[in-house]
Amino acid sequence: MDFDLNYIISISIDIGILLLVFIIVAPLGRKAISSIMDQVAKKQNLKEGRKKTLEKLLQNIFTYALLVFFTLTLLDMFISITPLLAGVGILGLAIGFGAQGLVTDIVTGFFILIEKQIDVDDYVTAGGENGIVEELGLRTTQIRGFDGTLHFVPNRNIQNVNNHTRGNMRALVDIGISYDENIDEVIDVLQKACDPFKDDERVKEGPDVVGVQSFGSSDVVLRIIAQTEKMEQFGVEREIRKACKEALDQAGIEIPYPHQVYIEKKENA
Secondary structure: OOOOHHHHHHHHHHHHHHHHHHHHHHHHHHHHHHHHHHHHHHHHOOOHHHHHHHHHHHHHHHHHHHHHHHHHHHHHOOOOOHHHHHOHHHHHHHHHHHOHHHHHHHHHHHHHHHOOOOOOOOEEEEOOEEEEEEEEOOOEEEEEOOOOOEEEEEHHHOOOEEEOOOOOEEEEEEEEEOOOOOHHHHHHHHHHHHHHHHHOOOEEEEEEEEEEEEEOOOOEEEEEEEEEOOOOHHHHHHHHHHHHHHHHHHOOOOOOOOOOOOOOOOOOO
16 A cells, blocks of 8 residues: 555545544533433432433443444554454453453443442442442442542442442431439430421431440440431531530530549658
8 A cells, every 4th residue: 555645644634534523422422411311310200319320321331432433443544444353253252361350340330230239429338448429330430538539449349338328317426424424414405405406407307315325434425316318417416516515514514534543652761
């Protein structure tokens, strides 16, 4: 094949058009998927997290398919890809033995998606990581830790999934009081401090002082429990602790802290 100037110009134009089409089609395709998923979510009453999960997954599949099409079209400009496609079966078999982890990632991700174990925006513990799911992909699941770190967890590492956002969440607060205090009186003070939270739209049930939880080395631990909307339990816990501390201070009830007693022994001269 003679690579004259006309051929170089022609192939450059073809490549430019291909790139232009790719640049235009890629974002348009993702927007179309997003629009379609909005309509499907309304018709099927899908939750927002489920909609985001399916939307991101379909966008990933679309991007991969577009890249494969782009690559094959580009190769076809230089060489005939018919013999190459004929050898895909043998090549795929060889790659399959060397990429078993990748296949496991995809299969595991597929079943996680079908069984609805995880959705975007869920608070989960999976693959040894803890945080909010940002994306469930074909190969990896992206989990944002509470310190801001984004963890890319291969799907094959997700053996067990603890989903903390299915149903109402539990806000749990433990308050330690001195052994010298009257427990019934303290429970009454704490319950009055918790009662205003019953009208909080984030709280679905409680909060209630359930009683003595344990005996510490220097305190009696009382437990308060409430049911909240998902991901609201942490904020509710902080506000309950603040309200309880202020109520105990106002009632003159001390929250104990560890004391150390030093005994000095003097020997007789």
